[in-house]
Amino acid sequence: MASSAELETLEAFILRLAEAAAGVALPLFRSVELGEVSKPGHSSGFDPVTEADKGAERAIRALIEAEYPDHGIIGEEYGTVRADADYVWVLDPIDGTRAFISGLPLWTTLIGLRHKGRPIMGVIAQPFLKEIFLGSPLGSRLITPSGSTPLRVRACAALDQAVLATTDPHLYSGDEEPAFTALRKASKLMRYGCDAYAFAMVAQGTMDGALETGLKAWDIDAIIPVIENAGGVVTDWAGAPVGPYGGQVMAAGSRAVLEAAIEHLSPASKPAEVH
Structure with a gap:
């Protein structure tokens, strides 16, 4: 380092x-x-x-x-x-x-x-x-x-108290669609249309999580250090570190929200496309 x-x-x-x-x-x-x-x-x-x-x-x-x-x-x-x-x-x-x-x-x-x-x-x-x-x-x-x-993420103890975001609900298809819908219904509020700015709000502590699918490396690499060094967590939908090619991403301010979100998302987890 x-x-x-x-x-x-x-x-x-x-x-x-x-x-x-x-x-x-x-x-x-x-x-x-x-x-x-x-x-x-x-x-x-x-x-x-x-x-x-x-x-x-x-x-x-x-x-x-x-x-x-x-x-x-x-x-x-x-x-x-x-x-x-x-x-x-x-x-x-x-x-x-x-x-x-x-x-x-x-x-x-x-x-x-x-x-x-x-x-x-x-x-x-x-x-x-x-x-x-x-x-x-x-x-x-x-x-x-x-x-x-x-910057410091906020503590959120449960998914039903969490404010989440994704760019567009229509991004999710196949197995991803019911997984996303289940997560949306389990959360307190889901916001749309913010792109990477939503991840900045997670780091700032005004939102509790953000998720995306089909990301490229340039969509996520900059975001990971901002959230992690503010005390948050960023993983793929299986709960593993995000790989070098992006893919499915879930970021959260608290480990509790992340783990609860991954329960809904992991059945639709898939490897990122290699570019």
Whole structure:
């Protein structure tokens, strides 16, 4: 593991990366100049990508290549280089592109850092709201223009007291659909449409859990250190650590909520697709 001094240097750099991405994305948010296209081959028929996605990732990659040319990069828009490096950056320049093109400030920039295959640092950045949720072995905190505040999950003793979230209930099909429905009915409240921002709320302690399916590495790597270093837990639907390819994910502020959720989800657990 990196020393505290090395972690502080990497934290400062990951904040620079988030700032660079925001410099590209914010001028295009709610802009009539924003163009969008649909990626081919998506099962829903509409998988949007914009110049904000592409430009933000280019900005992040340029800084990494300039400062840490021996580090690897896994990015949603421009692929993978040096995947076997000790340090690998995992990038989703705009998580929640549908929210972005709809003018909703629930999209985020996700930047994660793996060390020897394990996520050790991440940011969930929402620049329109001027929020950066940062997590590393030095702790998790919310950074805003007014300062830095420690992040801490809240204790929730039971699933029927829990506020949960997922992006879209229609994401779940096959065996996943009844598993999700059972979890929804067992929880106090289920919220929709927040993408990765819901995971930030778990770390902040205003929600108790968030789940997704079909995630890629760039959808989850940044999130894991933010929640874990705020005292929460993140696993796959079988209750095991999330693998390097994403897949089905359940995050919770308390072990009690996680274990109760996994009871509903585990019958539909399946391996992540390898990419």
